[in-house]
Structures are given as structure tokens and as C-alpha cells.
Amino acid sequence: MSRLRGYLPSVLLFVLVLATWEMVVRAFNIQRFLLPAPSVIAGTLREQLGVVTAAGLYTLREAVIGLGLGTILGSLAAFAISRWTLAREGMLPFAIAVNSAPIVALAPIANQWFGLTSIWSKAAIVTVMVFFPVMINMVRGLTDVEAGKLELMRSVAATPLRTIGKVRLPNALPYLFSALKVAAALSLIGAIVSEYFGGAGGSLGYYISQQAGLTRMAAAWSGVVVAVVMGALLNLIVSWSERRLMPWHVSVRT
């Protein structure tokens, strides 16, 4: 109950924004190809629901494949380089530099490599986008361990492998989740923007850019609505897993 009350202000704000949007469009008689009213978008969404959700699910699949691959590969790379100081010192600045580069700019190249309409050209971009934040955060999580905890493990004669399993890995979990929250949003951006450069006919990015090109703004907006809903969903899943996996963490304590 108190949690629901916590959401109340944001729900109210959301309704207020929609109402204002609706009123402004009507009051100033704004042209539909510039900005359709929420009611018009909702109507189009209802008509196009089958097409738009199918496109959304297709794109979501690319995003989730990339998110999964990027997380797995990023974590593996983090394990590897956190073991060797030299590798870490060599790799980390490089990774941070790459991470701040707009990786989505590679989308046309990935399209050439993996095929314009292939799911893999988009999943590849997403994988790369997710890989770096996950790797950087995991390296920090695996290495920023309180010295006392490592001494404790030494005093109980724990092998390095046990120390990883019982201390370093749980210590890295909060770091992983903060990376995943960023990565979840990045994965959808990566997938949709890659599709703007050309994608499968039934993909959300393709749909939005096509409809916008034909000035069917309400339809383009309904694609955006689906993208927003998917982003929120991914975020909810990450937050939910975080609560389930880290009931001990400060961010979760009640």
C-alpha cells in the first residue's frame, strides 16, 4: 500500500503532462504532422496494435540477445582481466575510452558485416554497447573488495577460487546491477537506432522511421510508445532481479 502511494506523484505528473499536451495541441490547433495529440496517438496505437507490438517484440528480441551476450562476454572479460593487474591497467583506460564513444555509429558497418535484415547485425551492436559498461563495472566490483575481507579469507585458508566465489563475486553484484540498469536502456537504443539505418521490415526502428518518412506521425508516435513501454519493462525486470538477488543490499533494505 505504501509502495503504491510512493508511485502516486509520478502517476499524477504523467497524467498532467498528457493532459497538458492534449490541451496545447487542441488550443493552438497544432498540425497533426507536427505533433499529434495523445488521444490521436492512442487511437492509432489501437488500430495498429498487432503490427506495432509484433515489430516491438522483434526489436526486443535483438535487444535482449545483445543484452545477454554483452553481459556474459563483459563479465567473462572482467573475470579475466581482474586476475592480472597488468591486463587491468592496460585494458581499463581503453575500455573506458571506447565506452564513451558512440558505438551505434558502427551500425551501418555491422549491417554490412552481418546482413541488413539480419537480427545479428543489430544484436552485435547491442552486444558491443552492453559489453563495455558491464565489463568496467564488473572489474571494479571484483577488485574493489575491502582488504579486511580478503584477509579474512586468507586467515581461513580459502583458495583463490573460493575467494572469488564467496567474496569477489557477491561483492560485484551491486556493480553489475548498476551496469545492467544502464545497459537495459542502451540495448533498446542500440537496437532501434541500428534499425533506423536499415532493418528488417517487421522491426520497430524500421516501422518508426518509415511512418515518420511518410509523415504518418501518429503511427510513428505509437511506435515510440511501444519502445517506451519495452524500456520500462526491461528496467522493471532488472530492478526485480536486483531485489531478488540482493535482499541484503543498502538499496533494497526496508
Add this chain to the structure above:
Amino acid sequence: MAGSAVSVQGVSKTFGSGADGVQALSAIDLVVDAGEFVSLLGPSGCGKSTLLRIVGDLLAPTSGSVTVNGKSPAQARLDRDYGMVFQAPTLLEWRKVARNVQLPLEVMGMDRAEQERRGREMLELVELQQFADHYPWQLSGGMQQRVAIARALAFRPGLLLMDEPFGALDEMTRERMQMELMQIWRQTGTTVVFVTHSIPEAVFLSTRVVVMSPRPGRIAGVVEVDLAQPRVFETREASQYFAKLNVVRELLRGSEAVP
């Protein structure tokens, strides 16, 4: 078990090297017999923690030799001959209290049911059995440190190495913890080496107080504390207790006079 639990011979420790080197310990000789409660007492910088960490194989001495139960500290560590308690409780915050206590047993690969049985037993020893399912953050500092003690005792080691374990606690909690530690010591018969900078704490707990002085860290003197066992609340009010406090205090002051 007869014989020496810890034997330190001619141990020196220098941090860094050359002109920047700092000598933390100089020519330390110390023998702790099984069943003793020995405190290492001194101001900060006297090397008492360094000495304990050398015994616990967290540091290597620059020269000299150390044996624990007749073995090298490294071998004693691998054989799980001792438990360590640090100044911070150093609990793993993602584990509930019971699983924190079981950690050493888990690491040694003990059977799960036996782990849980032993864990419960240790929690009873520190009177925290009703908190087994709590997370560390739900416990007070004193309770967390009791969990750390239970964890250190989980192997049932013959030796307990304690590095200022009550240093971060308030005075009232501290005295209660000292009573409890006395009880545990009597109950388990564990040899204890206890680092502290509190004179009353050292005198109340110990059978012997090793007074150390700084720059370079060395042993200024050893005071036998022959106060009656068991040490109880009234011990702190006995005149012999105050007499011992004064002996230790004098020794500390005398050692400071040395340039």
C-alpha cells in the same frame, strides 16, 4: 595440550627499505603457552598489531622465526589451527548471521548438516542464536563483533588471535563483551593472543600482559596478572586489580622515557 602455542624468536619487521624503511618491530622474543590469555598492550605504533599479523601469517617477518603449535605460521594457517578476529567485524553483508559463522567451515568443505550444527553451537556460545536469520546490518556493532568471534571459533581452534576486537565499541558494550570473552575462554580452553591499547582491558582479561613500546616496536616488559579466576564483575573493584593497573601503567610510562 601442553607446550607453547606461539613461539616468537628474534623477530624484526621493517616496512619499506633503505632510508625510507620503518622498523616496526625489533628483536621480539615471546612464548605463549597453551591455555594462556596474553595481551599485547601498547600505544599506537608499537607494532602490537604487526606482531599479531605475523603470528597469523598475514605478514612475513623481516628476520627471526615464529612457530604456531610447533609449525610455521603458514602451515598453521593451512591447518586451521587458529581463528582471527579483527577490529572491524568484517562480516560478509550478503550472508545472514548463521552463514557468516559457517563461512570457515564452508571453505574447508565440511558436510552441510555438520556446518549448520556447528554454526548453531557457536551462535549459542555468543548468545545470538535468535539472530541466525538476520543480516549483519540489522545487528548492533557489539553483536556483529560477537558474530565475528563465533566465526573465529567455528574451527574449534586451539588459538584465537584478536586484533583490538573491542576497539570500536562503547565502554558499556565493551565491558560486557569482555565478560563474555572470559566466559568463552574458560568454556573452550582456547589460547588467546589479544591486541589492545586499553590498560584496564588488558589487565582484566589477561593471565599475562606484554607491554610494548614504539620506535622501534619492542617488548618493554611482561606483567603476570595473577588475579583470581574466574574474572567477574567484582574483579574490577578489587584492590589487587588496581595494583596491577598501576604496575602496567608505570611500565608503559617508563618505556616512553627512552628516547
